[in-house]
Amino acid sequence: MNTAALALIASAAIATGPQDADTRAWWRLTSELSSDAMEGRDTGSPGYDRAAAVVARRLAAAGLKPIGDQGxxxxxxxxxxxxxxxATVGVGTTPMxxxxxxxxxxxxxxxSLDLPIAYRGYCAAGALGDVRGKLVVCHGSRRPGMPTAQEQIDAIAAAGGRAAATIADPGFTIEPPRWPYAYARTVWIAGSPPTPPKIAIFTLNADALGKLTGGSGRNAPxxxxxxxxGAPLPSFDVPGRFKASFTLQRRKLQSANVLGLLPGTDPALASQPMVLTAHLDGYGYGEPVRGDSLYNGTLDDAAYVALLVRLVERRGGQGFRRPVVIAAVTGEEKGLHGSRWLAQxxxxxxxxxxxxxxxxxxxxIFPLKLLTVHGLNDSSLGDDARKVAEGLGIAVQTDPEPQRNLLQRTDHWNFMQAGVPAVNFVFGYKPGSESERIYRRWYxxxxxxxxxxxAQAIDWQAARDFNRxxxxxxxxxxxxxxxxxxxASSPLAPRPR
Known part of the structure; x- marks a missing residue:
């Protein structure tokens, strides 16, 4: 969507949406940070740098002290x-x-690859048979007792397989797979490259299984x-061959966290700063979906970088008793890199x-009556969140869907790993409710x-309630x-060595 159209939509949303001044100001900054001019704020991109400059200017105007490199x-x-x-990929004369x-x-x-194909069900280590030199197709599963994706890959590599294609399981309805992928990229902190896999690794759209198994006589659906x-699956070889060629590009990037300090007012608490984080980066440009290739990232996570800024703007330069560090971090979408760098x-x-x-x-995007708090029972921050939420008529809960592993999928995890108590939040819903339906559709x-x-629909009262x-x-x-x-009961709490 072009910048002018988004600006009109944002103006209309403000005019017909949030009625209180603070929520309107929050949405204006959200609109600026997720406009087309920021090009989706991809890590290391000019668009990200433009968004970072906006955040830095706003923090400076709010009276914060810069605490990044060289002051x-x-x-x-x-x-x-x-x-x-x-990439060019296909099986026989069937393109993928x-x-x-x-x-x-x-x-x-x-x-390039040119491999025979073997379908091996769940790819348990003892049930692979002869897969030497083959592309091995496995059904991914998160069911207890089933091989994990890594266990499948390790078993195939040990058996001499050349490649693994894991079917993204549509039966995992808590977080079903979504296609297309925006792009195929791997990013790491310079000097710390990941260990290359022993075999080629693919993720397969379940709807495309028939293209890989064509000619086998098997019913892919x-x-x-x-x-x-989780029913029993057969093992069989496929008559066609998997052929693929790839062009890879390697690049060096630089990106930055934006760091500001709101000094505390109590000298006795000067050595006890809090750090507030949200990730400024997004996806940038990627594979088009419904004709749109720009992934603006309005709720993920421009809106909540904007909320960090609004917090300190509301203070008018007045600090809390403790110092507060505002950190708009980079590289979250590429592996939580910015928060890891900051923590270290x-x-x-x-x-x-x-x-x-x-x-x-x-x-x-739906009423805020229930809030999932990651870290609810791990530290006193969970108790604080419960008290504040109760005062606003909001119930809290622990993560009802631990299978998604959301605890480890955003930036607070790096602080927890460094021994720092932390919390993160998700709008909650009751199973089977309209709120759940809205959330699943948004996902x-x-x-x-x-x-x-x-352009997406926002529940302005819910937005205001969370901001409060x-x-x-x-x-x-x-x-x-x-x-x-x-x-003391938290399994994540640091233990004496």
Whole structure:
């Protein structure tokens, strides 16, 4: 969607949507950060740098102190990337559409492949048979007792297979697979390259299984249905050969976290800063969906970088008792790189943080009556979140869908790994409710899609309610006497060595 159209939509949304001044101001900044001018804020892109400059200017105007490299606003990080820029894939005379029918791990693929094909059900180590030199097709499953994707890959490599194609299981309805993929890229912090896989690794769209198994006499939809139920699956070889060629591009990138300090007012708490995080990066340009190739990332996560800024703007330069570090981090979508870098390279002039409140995975698209709190039972921050939420008539819960592993999929995880108590939030819903229906639809149509833009429907009251919750939580934690502390019962709490 072009910039002028998005600007009109944003103006109309503000005019007909949020009635309170603070929510309107929040949405204006959200609109600026996720406009087409920012080009989706891809890590290491000019669009990301433009968005970072906006955040830095707003933090400066709010009276914060820059605490990035050499006393500036930016904490820079060198990155490396490998991307599949072109792929030709097919079986016999049947072409396969890259990013739609299958995708590949860029570090795993050679320039070309020409392999026989073996379908091996769930690819348990003892049931592979002869797969030497073959592409092995496996049904992915997250059911207890089934081989994990990594276990399947390890078993195939040990048996002499050349490649693995894991079917993305449509039966995992908690988080069903979504196609197409935006692109096939791997990014890492410079100097710390990931270990290349032993074999070529592909992810297969379940709807494309028939293209791989054509000529075998097998019913591909029936195989998918059986695999999604966890029913027994056959093993068989396929008469066709898998042929693929890839063009890979390697690049060096640089991207930066934006860091600002709101000094505390109580000298006794000066060594106990809180760090508030949200990721500024998005997907940038990618594979078109419904004719749109720009992944604006309005709710993921421009809106919540904007909320960090609004928090300090509302203060008018007045600090909390504790110092508060505002961190708009980069590289979250590429592997949580910016928050990892920040946790490991904390600014030397600032004491180590005593707690982290992270904003990601938030979708104000239905009423906020229930809030999932990651880390709810792990530290006193969970108790603080519960108290603030209760005061606003919001119930809280632990993660009802641990199979999705959301705890480890956003930036607070790196602080937890570094021993810092942390929390993150997801709008909750009761099973079978209209709110769940809205959320599931957004996950299919909006999450990591170009449709996460300013044109999407927002529940303005829900947005306001969460923003109020966040303001209240930060005030409570940053102003109270005791610092955040781990609960002794938490399995994530640091243990004495």
């Amino acid at each position: 500036g606003w930016y904490q820079r990080m060198a990155l490396e990337q490998v991307q599949i820029t072109r 559409r890259f990013l739609h029918d299958l995708t590949a791990a860029p570090l795993s693929v050679p320039a 029936a195989l998918i249905q059986a695999g999604s139920r 390279h904390w600014p030397s002039e600032i004491a180590k943080p005593v707690g982290n409140i992270n904003l990601d995975q938030l979708r104000p 299919q149509q909006g999450y990591h899609r170009p449709q996460d833009d300013l 919750f966040f303001y209240g939580l930060v005030s409570r934690v940053a102003d109270q006497e005791r610092a955040p502390a781990w609960n």
